[in-house]
Amino acid sequence: MGESPAAIGAVSMAMDHRGICLRPALLAFFRANGMRLFDRGTETEDPVDYPFYAQRVAEDICCGISNFGVLVCGTGTGMAMAANRFRTIRAAVALSEEMAELSRRHGNANVLCLGSLWQSAEKIWPILHKFFFTAFEGGRHCRRLELMDKLGDVAMNWLERVDPEIFSLTALERKRQEDHIELIASENFASQAVIDATGSVLTNKYAEGYPGRRYYGGCEIVDKVERIARERALQLFGAEHVNVQPHSGSQANGAVYGAVLKPGDKILTMALGDGGHLTHGHPKNFSGALYSVYHYGTDSESRRIDYDGMEKIAARERPKLITVGASAYARAIDFERVAEIGHGNGALVLADMAHIAGLVAAGLHPSPIGCCDFVTSTTHKTLRGPRGGVIFCKKKFASAIDASVFPGQQGGPLMHIIAAKAVCFLEAIQPQFRSYQLQVLKNAKALAKSLADHGFHLVSGGTDNHLVLIDLRKNLPQMDGLTAQMLLDRANISLNRNVVPDETRSPFSGSGLRLGSPAVTTRSMGEREMEQIGQMIWEVLTAEEAADTMESVRGRVRDLCRRFPLPYANTP
Numbered sequence: 001m002g003e004s005p006a007a008i009g010a011v012s013m014a015m016d017h018r019g020i021c022l023r024p025a026l027l028a029f030f031r032a033n034g035m036r037l038f039d040r041g042t043e044t045e046d047p048v049d050y051p052f053y054a055q056r057v058a059e060d061i062c063c064g065i066s067n068f069g070v071l072v073c074g075t076g077t078g079m080a081m082a083a084n085r086f087r088t089i090r091a092a093v094a095l096s097e098e099m100a101e102l103s104r105r106h107g108n109a110n111v112l113c114l115g116s117l118w119q120s121a122e123k124i125w126p127i128l129h130k131f132f133f134t135a136f137e138g139g140r141h142c143r144r145l146e147l148m149d150k151l152g153d154v155a156m157n158w159l160e161r162v163d164p165e166i167f168s169l170t171a172l173e174r175k176r177q178e179d180h181i182e183l184i185a186s187e188n189f190a191s192q193a194v195i196d197a198t199g200s201v202l203t204n205k206y207a208e209g210y211p212g213r214r215y216y217g218g219c220e221i222v223d224k225v226e227r228i229a230r231e232r233a234l235q236l237f238g239a240e241h242v243n244v245q246p247h248s249g250s251q252a253n254g255a256v257y258g259a260v261l262k263p264g265d266k267i268l269t270m271a272l273g274d275g276g277h278l279t280h281g282h283p284k285n286f287s288g289a290l291y292s293v294y295h296y297g298t299d300s301e302s303r304r305i306d307y308d309g310m311e312k313i314a315a316r317e318r319p320k321l322i323t324v325g326a327s328a329y330a331r332a333i334d335f336e337r338v339a340e341i342g343h344g345n346g347a348l349v350l351a352d353m354a355h356i357a358g359l360v361a362a363g364l365h366p367s368p369i370g371c372c373d374f375v376t377s378t379t380h381k382t383l384r385g386p387r388g389g390v391i392f393c394k395k396k397f398a399s400a401i402d403a404s405v406f407p408g409q410q411g412g413p414l415m416h417i418i419a420a421k422a423v424c425f426l427e428a429i430q431p432q433f434r435s436y437q438l439q440v441l442k443n444a445k446a447l448a449k450s451l452a453d454h455g456f457h458l459v460s461g462g463t464d465n466h467l468v469l470i471d472l473r474k475n476l477p478q479m480d481g482l483t484a485q486m487l488l489d490r491a492n493i494s495l496n497r498n499v500v501p502d503e504t505r506s507p508f509s510g511s512g513l514r515l516g517s518p519a520v521t522t523r524s525m526g527e528r529e530m531e532q533i534g535q536m537i538w539e540v541l542t543a544e545e546a547a548d549t550m551e552s553v554r555g556r557v558r559d560l561c562r563r564f565p566l567p568y569a570n571t572p
């Protein structure tokens, strides 16, 4: 039984300078058979290192861009050895038609390696033909291939050897992430490079203090890491001073409060119900317990921040600090206006850009840096780095902020996370990061439009950033946020319930749903997929034949997830 060109799907091809003589014959074969080809070079006889070319093809297959690959070097074996380092690659050297046929029939090979020393242009056509038009036999060979993968994993993976329970939970979580449409607005998929840094030996190092002023020996290398992270953060955001040590966004906010406030001081912040964060003075958070909290909110019609109301409270109460920034606010924030209000009324201003930092870095949301005294952020949301926090401030506050982080809030910094932050800042400096953020915005708008077209009521009527907030009370008054979240979870669509302005339910159930586009955009989904996702959410929440709908939506989610794989090759 053979494979048709359509079943074969896309093929990636690469060769080194020794393989170039077979290039015309290969191109002619793919053309003659109507096969979709990704040509990964090389195109000249200048000497190159073949492992890089094997890597290009292997990564295409690992990421789902291609189903098959062809690699050519002098012997074929170098390419095969390099390609077989990658998980899911089964590269086989085939010097004859029989070898090609059996590598497919028994070994389910997905990469054919050819050697220009032994094979001429005339001889490779029948070999290519056998390779591409022979199907895998399955049966007993499945067991053997599974065993091969398993042994390979064990050889590579210490976590599986030492702690199979945690390994299998990690693998299950990876699978969950792979099989779900992730719409949690504060989540994203960090790059393989970021994940590698978080899993590095830097986790072993204690380094209390700051570069050049540590309380431990042996810090000369981690000093360099932290300095690089700082330099890149400053380059990215253009601030005067940065502290890259906060373990989280909450600790970053705590450190700013600790630097400039005393217990009992007045702070003016946005309440949770209008989109603020717990650390913005919620009674159950340290910020609500320690400080005297006043709240501004959103306009009851437009649901945009009520800057006039903020100004009135600031003039009346003369708070020491105004905090602006949000967890569930879909509109652009006028940081300059807030800075004017604060400074005009004797207050310092903290902008918490945790959610929108990626958009700010890409120049797609006005930056609070420069006009606000302190800017905090997480590094794991739109910024797409490791879980962590960061603080920017003017030079005059640098030593107060640094002292408030260490020793004020934390002991040893997490050097592996600081390294991953450095990687994240480097990635965010690249031009493709701006393209990604542009797509995040387009996708959020497309998702908002699809949801609104289906009849959902959106708080503030739409979005200027990466998130959308639905108020279920208008269209589905019987359904609370928790129920909706659980129903969508069953359809493999993840999002979170949220409180909405003028909330009438408990925060545990909530009347809102918060959705975001950062994670699905990292998977390369676009506006068309957002339209489909809006449709599926509507179907799940309004279904009359619940079981049938759930089955149909789960199938469509599965298809989408298969078409848009996670950006990982080797991460367990």
Ligand code: PLP
Binding pocket: 186, 247, 248, 249, 250, 251, 253, 276, 277, 279, 325, 326, 327, 352, 353, 354, 355, 378, 388, 389
């Ligand atoms: N600030 C805002 C606006 C947030 O949305 C969040 C988290 O969701 C935080 C701070 C806190 O971040 P972390 O969860 O890292 O403590």
